[in-house]
Amino acid sequence: MRVMILEDDSWIADLLKQIVLSLRPDCQVVCLSSVSAALQEWQQRPADLVISDWNLPDGPGTRLLEQVRRDSSSTPLVVITGRSDRASVMAVRALKINAFISKPFQAAHVAASLETLLPPDIDQPPPQADDAQHDLLAHLYSLxxxxxxxxxxxxxxDRLLQSFKGEQIDLRQLASEWQQDPALSVRLLGVANSSAYNAGGKPCSNLLEALQKLGAKNSLNLAMGLALRQSSALQNPMLSLFAQAHLDSTEQLIERSTRLARQCAMDPAPFHCAALLHRMGELCVLYQAQVWEDSGQSFSEEQIMQALDQFSGPFAISIKAQWQLPMQLRELIGACYALPSSNVKRENILMRLAACELNTNHDDPEQARLRRLAGLA
Structure with a gap:
């Protein structure tokens, strides 16, 4: 089964893709961002269902839908649009659109509409391990x-998936839980700081600012897309144990850094966010190891230790660049590990002090020096 998605907003396209895969896990989904690319794709590889935005940078998505209808009278068509007025609907009546989905949409409603339109899934044999890829370290290197x-x-x-299935959840409680989740924080910060949502404005340096910029519906949809993408949590006991140790360290640094920030009458939110993300490289390695195991592969504890040692730093750097984290936040995260000799920013000194207080005894000369620089001596 093949589904084509024409949508120039990459975040919406990914969410639609994850919704389709949640309903038909073996489906092949192709996402395109221009009408011209979609028309070419359709001519080469027709799809069993087409989902299209109405307004694209190079013209209306109805150009694609018209071509699909000329070639096939039975392929289901779904339009994603910000305009669902009667005049717009009547304008494409001849195309026999199967479903209109208005923006901003709720993921659960989209899933309910697509469920009735997607062809039945054909049982596939379970995935087999790839004999050519048997080494975790080589796999991580190639990612x-x-x-x-x-x-x-x-x-x-689990709470997000409950909402996706139509169950009522307390969004305020969910948002409070997000503040302790590195995966959601880095994703929402990345989207909020992207050109699509922050064209030249002040960058968001903490989760609260990101939520305010994105709004409740967008934030929930982005979180839902991430939840649908992750087929399993860290189910391997060893990986879960390693992750919990890093999260415990994160909680301790959050408490210590935000306390110092309040003591110095500074906004604790960026400190909270930097501490929350300072072990993202390690958590990324552990998650990728779980994905590796889910694909039918295996690893040893020694390989996990080697992977954490070799890839935590490079993965963290790559994530910070990929998600466009602002420089203020990057510097705070970096200060958890080291402080450049030329640094004069008080917030970075405070973050470095918080990390040192957790890792050294109270009489350490470096702590005394940092406290003097921070004006706390």
Whole structure:
């Protein structure tokens, strides 16, 4: 089965893709961002269902739908649009559109519409391990940056999936849980700081600012897309144990850094966010190891230790670049590990002090020096 999605907003396209895959896991989904590319794709490889935005940079998505209808009278067509007035609907009446989905949409409603339109799934044999790829370290080395992810907190993921299935959840409670989840924080910060949502404005440096910029519906849809993408939490006991150790360290640094920020009458939110993300490289390695195991492969504890040592730093750098984290936040994250000799920013000094207080005894000379620089001596 093949589904084509024409949508120039990459975040919406990814969410639609994850919704389709949640309904038909073995489906092949292709996402395109221009009418010309979609027309070419359709001529080469027709799809069993077409989902198209109405307004694209190079013209209306109805150009694609018209071509599909000329070639096939039975292929289901779905239009994603911000205009669902009667005049717009009547304008494409001849195309026999099967469903109109208005923006901003709810993921659960989209899933309900697509469920009735997608052809039945054909049972496929379980995936077999690829004998040519048997080494975890080689696999991690070959991973492209756009596949790097952090594991969602299992409880947060379960709540999001409950909402996707139509169950009522307390959004305020869910948002409070997001503040402790590195995966959601880095994703929402990345989207909020992208050109699509922040054209030349002040960058968001913490989750609250990102939520305010994106709005409740967009934030929930983005979180839902991440939850649908992650087929499982860290189910391997060893990986879960390693992850919990890193999350415990994160919680301790959040408490210590935000306390110092308040003591110095500074906004604690960026400190909270930097501390939350300072182990994202390690968490990314552990998540990718779980994906590796889910594909039928295996690893040893020694390989996990080697992977954490070799890839945590490079993965963290790649994620920070991929998700366009602002420089203020990058500097705070970096200060958790080291402080450049030329640094004069008080917030970075405070973050470095918080990390040192967790890792050294109270009489350490470096702590005393940092406290003097921070004006706390």
């Amino acid at each position: 492209p940056s756009n596949e790097l992810q952090l594991p969602l907190n299992a409880q947060v993921r």
